[in-house]
Amino acid sequence: MKAGRLLAVIITIATVVLVIIGTIWPNKTALAMMVGTKATTVHRPTSPMAAAEILLADITERNWQGAYSRLGNKSEFTEGEFERDMVGTYPSLRSQATLEGFDLHPLHATDDDAQIRVDMHWSTVVGEFQGVRYLHVVRNGSEWQVDWPLVKEPHVPPQVIPVNYLRWDVIYRGHEDDWGTQDVESPHIRIVDMNPVGRPGEVAVMGEILNEDVVPAFVTVKASLLRKDGSVIATENAFDKICHTLLPKQVSPFRIDFPNVSLSEVDSVRMQPSSSLIAASADPVVEIEDQTLARSPHAELTGKLVNQSGQVVNIAHVLGTFYDGSGQLQWVSDGYVNRALLPRTPATFALPIPNDIAGKINTYRVSTSTFSSSRFQ
Amino acid sequence: MRFVFAWSLGVLMAVGLTTAAAAQELQFPKTVAAGSALSVPTSGSGTATLYIVGPTQVLRRPVQLGENIVFERGQLANAGHYTAFLIGAATQAVDFDVTPEAQPSSISFLAKPSRLAVDLHDGISGVAYLFDIYRNLILKPLPVSFQLSGTASPVQVQKVDTRNGVAWVKMNSATRSGTAQFEADAGGVTEKRVIEQVPGDPCNLRMSARAAGDRIELQTDPVRDCSGNAVPDGTIISFTETYKGTESTVDAPLKRGVAKTNLPANKGAVITVAAGVVLGNEIRWQ
Numbered sequence: 001m002k003a004g005r006l007l008a009v010i011i012t013i014a015t016v017v018l019v020i021i022g023t024i025w026p027n028k029t030a031l032a033m034m035v036g037t038k039a040t041t042v043h044r045p046t047s048p049m050a051a052a053e054i055l056l057a058d059i060t061e062r063n064w065q066g067a068y069s070r071l072g073n074k075s076e077f078t079e080g081e082f083e084r085d086m087v088g089t090y091p092s093l094r095s096q097a098t099l100e101g102f103d104l105h106p107l108h109a110t111d112d113d114a115q116i117r118v119d120m121h122w123s124t125v126v127g128e129f130q131g132v133r134y135l136h137v138v139r140n141g142s143e144w145q146v147d148w149p150l151v152k153e154p155h156v157p158p159q160v161i162p163v164n165y166l167r168w169d170v171i172y173r174g175h176e177d178d179w180g181t182q183d184v185e186s187p188h189i190r191i192v193d194m195n196p197v198g199r200p201g202e203v204a205v206m207g208e209i210l211n212e213d214v215v216p217a218f219v220t221v222k223a224s225l226l227r228k229d230g231s232v233i234a235t236e237n238a239f240d241k242i243c244h245t246l247l248p249k250q251v252s253p254f255r256i257d258f259p260n261v262s263l264s265e266v267d268s269v270r271m272q273p274s275s276s277l278i279a280a281s282a283d284p285v286v287e288i289e290d291q292t293l294a295r296s297p298h299a300e301l302t303g304k305l306v307n308q309s310g311q312v313v314n315i316a317h318v319l320g321t322f323y324d325g326s327g328q329l330q331w332v333s334d335g336y337v338n339r340a341l342l343p344r345t346p347a348t349f350a351l352p353i354p355n356d357i358a359g360k361i362n363t364y365r366v367s368t369s370t371f372s373s374s375r376f377q
Numbered sequence: 378m379r380f381v382f383a384w385s386l387g388v389l390m391a392v393g394l395t396t397a398a399a400a401q402e403l404q405f406p407k408t409v410a411a412g413s414a415l416s417v418p419t420s421g422s423g424t425a426t427l428y429i430v431g432p433t434q435v436l437r438r439p440v441q442l443g444e445n446i447v448f449e450r451g452q453l454a455n456a457g458h459y460t461a462f463l464i465g466a467a468t469q470a471v472d473f474d475v476t477p478e479a480q481p482s483s484i485s486f487l488a489k490p491s492r493l494a495v496d497l498h499d500g501i502s503g504v505a506y507l508f509d510i511y512r513n514l515i516l517k518p519l520p521v522s523f524q525l526s527g528t529a530s531p532v533q534v535q536k537v538d539t540r541n542g543v544a545w546v547k548m549n550s551a552t553r554s555g556t557a558q559f560e561a562d563a564g565g566v567t568e569k570r571v572i573e574q575v576p577g578d579p580c581n582l583r584m585s586a587r588a589a590g591d592r593i594e595l596q597t598d599p600v601r602d603c604s605g606n607a608v609p610d611g612t613i614i615s616f617t618e619t620y621k622g623t624e625s626t627v628d629a630p631l632k633r634g635v636a637k638t639n640l641p642a643n644k645g646a647v648i649t650v651a652a653g654v655v656l657g658n659e660i661r662w663q
Contacts, residue, residue, distance in 0.1 A: 164632050166611050185491040192654060210653050214575040214609045247630060249653035250613040282611045282630035289641065291624040308627070308638065366626060
């Protein structure tokens with residue numbers, strides 16, 4: 001009986017001690033929970049790294065109010081501007097992105113300030129994108145605070161941009177029509193280039209497809225890898241490594257990846273392009289400026305997108321086609337711009353290129369497809 | 378003795394049935410036009426039941442032997458092979474055919490493609506199926522006239538006889554773009570389809586450039602195909618500027634026959650223009 005009481009007392013004391021420790025030195029998960037309940041104001045970071053970590057935990061939780069309240073330079077901008085820096089002013093990939101993780105790299109530190117590079121890993125419906133910020137952290141009494149390097153979205157001055165809109169609408173055959181009544185013809189498309197490439201652990205089938213018709217086409221490309229005996233090894237489609245909406249005479253590259261297949265197994269490739277009519281718009285027109293190929297240390301093609309129309313583009317998808325010296329297609333790469341494209345405002349992009357292919361590249365071609373929430377395409 | 382008795386009974390039954398069969402006779406014609414009214418005489422006396430089995434159709438009807446069996450117009454409408462069974466004191470089966478009417482009532486006209494480039498030899502195909510009023514395919518050869526007419530091209534006419542109910546032709550698309558009427562006519566019945574003849578690839582694609590501040594304004598000449606037809610608006614024209622290892626590109630749609638855009642003005646830059654796989658001229662900006 002005595003032993004039981006003693007055990008109860010020990011458990012009670014241990015619980016109280018652990019609660020106190022957990023409150024004073026919370027771990028990351030607990031901190032995030034506290035951030036979620038907006039109880040973080042009680043916690044005062046006592047090091048530059050802790051200040052950055054707590055701020056980024058707030059950003060992870062999309063607790064803009066809590067994050068803003070921690071900043072050392074909040075007098076320089078409003079909470080709304082801080083939020084817009086994170087999620088964008090207009091709907092874009094960034095608006096629905098989640099900060100999945102971050103890496104902090106201290107660059108230098110003194111007793112009163114520190115410089116930290118933060119690599120932010122954002123997750124979106126089309127994959128991950130990276131964001132890099134350089135944080136200046138300053139001591140304010142016993143507390144450390146982050147001076148947030150605000151990136152202000154460019155402001156487009158009020159103006160009228162005349163655009164002659166051009167769009168196609170489609171009327172399909174009705175159910176009451178006779179079986180002999182023709183339906184509207186599917187657009188005529190053609191694969192003008194195709195090249196299967198073997199890479200470590202995969203085969204990539206790449207090519208270019210042309211809409212040779214006078215109407216817009218929604219195109220898809222499917223490929224099957226065949227063995228010598230004609231049996232199918234695998235069938236895949238281009239998914240988002242293609243521009244699906246092609247206007248008349250527009251060319252799109254495509255890449256179809258076959259993971260866990262070796263090129264030596266493949267005897268032939270069966271291509272299945274398909275097209276259907278689609279209501280589409282010829283606008284907006286996007287200029288791709290300053291395309292530059294960097295070969296080292298990480299091969300990539302960079303450039304800027306400039307929306308020449310007056311309409312905001314919410315999501316821009318960039319596709320790069322890379323050729324060797326003989327004009328043979330070597331690689332197709334793609335990427336998204338995570339901020340909305342404002343009229344006549346450049347936005348940067350970068351397309352990664354595998355290092356083993358970068359050395360072969362001689363020429364390239366870049367194209368974009370866009371999505372605006374207020375319109376088709 | 379038992380064998381002789383059985384044999385005699387069999388003979389008597391056979392004679393009896395034969396007599397009965399002879400007594401109820403069905404006199405169907407060998408062929409009947411689809412949907413036509415029909416009167417079939419019967420002989421004998423008493424009642425029987427008539428069954429008619431044909432394509433997609435089975436009829437059952439009580440019959441007073443000795444009177445005519447009357448079929449109203451449209452009762453035997455589906456063309457094909459039929460068998461009539463008259464079941465009374467005996468059973469009689471008669472085969473007959475229902476044939477389509479000779480006069481077409483409708484044409485199912487397949488014209489493909491509904492849109493094609495100008496100046497294509499045998500680019501348009503037309504297939505006509507002739508049906509009578511009961512939607513029976515008319516197998517008897519009948520002449521069909523196909524006619525392709527457009528606003529800016531001479532009329533093309535071809536006359537073809539159907540084979541097994543189908544007639545088909547191939548025709549050339551016109552050299553001028555525009556909408557053409559494709560007609561199939563048989564026995565006074567006409568069916569029309571619309572064929573859109575569209576311009577081909579751009580030909581002699583040319584652009585011009587002029588300075589506009591720190592930009593170059595680029596504009597194509599009116600874009601036409603090799604037959605002189607204006608290439609439709611919306612066609613993508615690609616402008617590419619190459620300067621010191623960097624490139625700038627714009628895919629601009631044709632609007633009102635021309636494509637326009639602007640690119641950075643860099644001295645020494647080379648600007649090219651293309652539409653699909655067709656290349657245009659090149660400008661070196663000075």
